Amino acid sequence: MRRVEPQAAAERRQPYAGRGRRAEPPPGGGRLGRPWPPFLPGAGTASHLVELSLARLDEERPGPPPRPYVGVEGGRGARRRAQGARAVPELGTAIRPRPACHRVRRVTKERQVARAVDALRRGWPVRVDGLYILAIETADEAGLAAFDGDRPADILISGNRAATLKLTNQREGTPTGPVRIARAPWIDLAEATAIADPALDLATPLKGPFQTMPPMLADVDAVRAEDGGPAADAASAAIRLARLAGLLPALFVSETAETELTVAAADIASHRESDTLVVASRARLPVAAAEKAEIVAFRSTGDAAEHVALLIGSPDGRPPLVRLHSECLTGDVLGSLKCDCGPQLSGALDAIRAAGWGILLYLRQEGRGIGLVNKLRAYALQDQGFDTVDANLRLGFGDDERDFGVAARMLTLLSQDKVRLLTNNPRKAAALEAEGIAVVERVPLQIAANPHNEAYLAAKRDRSGHQL
Numbered sequence: 001m002r003r004v005e006p007q008a009a010a011e012r013r014q015p016y017a018g019r020g021r022r023a024e025p026p027p028g029g030g031r032l033g034r035p036w037p038p039f040l041p042g043a044g045t046a047s048h049l050v051e052l053s054l055a056r057l058d059e060e061r062p063g064p065p066p067r068p069y070v071g072v073e074g075g076r077g078a079r080r081r082a083q084g085a086r087a088v089p090e091l092g093t094a095i096r097p098r099p100a101c102h103r104v105r106r107v108t109k110e111r112q113v114a115r116a117v118d119a120l121r122r123g124w125p126v127r128v129d130g131l132y133i134l135a136i137e138t139a140d141e142a143g144l145a146a147f148d149g150d151r152p153a154d155i156l157i158s159g160n161r162a163a164t165l166k167l168t169n170q171r172e173g174t175p176t177g178p179v180r181i182a183r184a185p186w187i188d189l190a191e192a193t194a195i196a197d198p199a200l201d202l203a204t205p206l207k208g209p210f211q212t213m214p215p216m217l218a219d220v221d222a223v224r225a226e227d228g229g230p231a232a233d234a235a236s237a238a239i240r241l242a243r244l245a246g247l248l249p250a251l252f253v254s255e256t257a258e259t260e261l262t263v264a265a266a267d268i269a270s271h272r273e274s275d276t277l278v279v280a281s282r283a284r285l286p287v288a289a290a291e292k293a294e295i296v297a298f299r300s301t302g303d304a305a306e307h308v309a310l311l312i313g314s315p316d317g318r319p320p321l322v323r324l325h326s327e328c329l330t331g332d333v334l335g336s337l338k339c340d341c342g343p344q345l346s347g348a349l350d351a352i353r354a355a356g357w358g359i360l361l362y363l364r365q366e367g368r369g370i371g372l373v374n375k376l377r378a379y380a381l382q383d384q385g386f387d388t389v390d391a392n393l394r395l396g397f398g399d400d401e402r403d404f405g406v407a408a409r410m411l412t413l414l415s416q417d418k419v420r421l422l423t424n425n426p427r428k429a430a431a432l433e434a435e436g437i438a439v440v441e442r443v444p445l446q447i448a449a450n451p452h453n454e455a456y457l458a459a460k461r462d463r464s465g466h467q468l
């Protein structure tokens, strides 16, 4: 039986001492100007607070023996061991939410980018340096009317989408960066949606005529942003923001609108999920492929996605066999035959178990980083005859929008700097190497084709350079 200490004993020790929590109210009151509740150990006001000694809990309910997993030597776990408390298996440090008494947090650039992403998804305007933007995909009539004000806002699309629409930049030929289309009176929300969404390309094959209505294509470089810096940077950042939001890279754009939400183009451009990624939690997880496995979940402050690592077997001194698996809901969960993701996932787990020690990183990068909704749009285009690469380009994205810096950061947090990589994709190996993870061997992960994914695998081999 666990014994609850009498209050008198609790009063001699400070609960949570040394954990960075304040024990006494700060001078001048608490959070948001409200007075802090009294917390005066020994004054009889906190009768429910007792200290449960870690050492005593251990005597009564011994913890598991330390597992031989990786971690940062000399970290919090090592200190606890040195103090004789229960040995905590080490694998990076889980970051707890801040206590409720923590006062107003600094608004970081990650938080500002996250807010902007959220606003775009909800159909709210955002200001990026001197450009105001509203996502075409999530705008409604009332929101667009408010955004337009006295003068119709223009349209901004990615260079890839502009190339699909054959909107050549008047000065430079084929555009590489975003292209701005002056909005003629006939371009209402429905027309703008047809410009944005290639699923409608067949239904409305004749768009425009844009070129005959100058200045339909304004070179964004010529427009200076109000806050300084070329509007081209703001335009590129705005397009990136749409992709981070999982939206089509097509926006209404204007130099005059109203919103309280401003985000700097430079903050969007430098936003990297890996910068703020931390270990959030971990647990033992026997899986069908391997009973001896452990799951580790990762979070970052700027993105909602939670990435996961599954550690299989025990470290044996060799670099682990590592699989970077990008999320594919349709293949991983529903058994889609259009791709090779499901069989690759189970094949990778089997290969890691057979190797004795390895890690599967489950990366929340659905659709090669364009998100589930856009991947399904790409599938609809593939049913029209476009291959997996062209479908992405028609949507306005690159062929592969994934940032493997996240995977490198996860490996670093797991204290792994050398890996044997299970992949047919040389880009993954190069990306890890660029982030400081040595890929000592590439191990192929070949899956037999089926009639539904033959063309997909051929496009990966012939157009994306996969070694199949």
Ligand SMILES: Nc1nc2c(ncn2[C@@H]2O[C@H](COP(=O)(O)OP(=O)(O)OP(=O)(O)O)[C@@H](O)[C@H]2O)c(=O)[nH]1
Binding pocket: 324, 325, 326, 327, 328, 329, 339, 341, 344, 365, 366, 367, 368, 369, 370, 375, 378, 379, 388, 392, 422, 423, 424, 425, 428, 445, 466
């Ligand atoms: N945009 C798009 N994404 C797809 C399509 N088919 C599969 N995907 C996504 O592609 C990703 C699969 O990538 P992986 O298997 O991790 O990696 P890979 O680039 O194929 O390389 P390997 O390591 O050799 O398998 C998943 O995020 C899928 O959702 C498609 O037709 N279009």
Ligand SMILES: [Zn+2]
Binding pocket: 328, 330, 331, 332, 339, 340, 341, 342
């Ligand atoms: Zn898939």
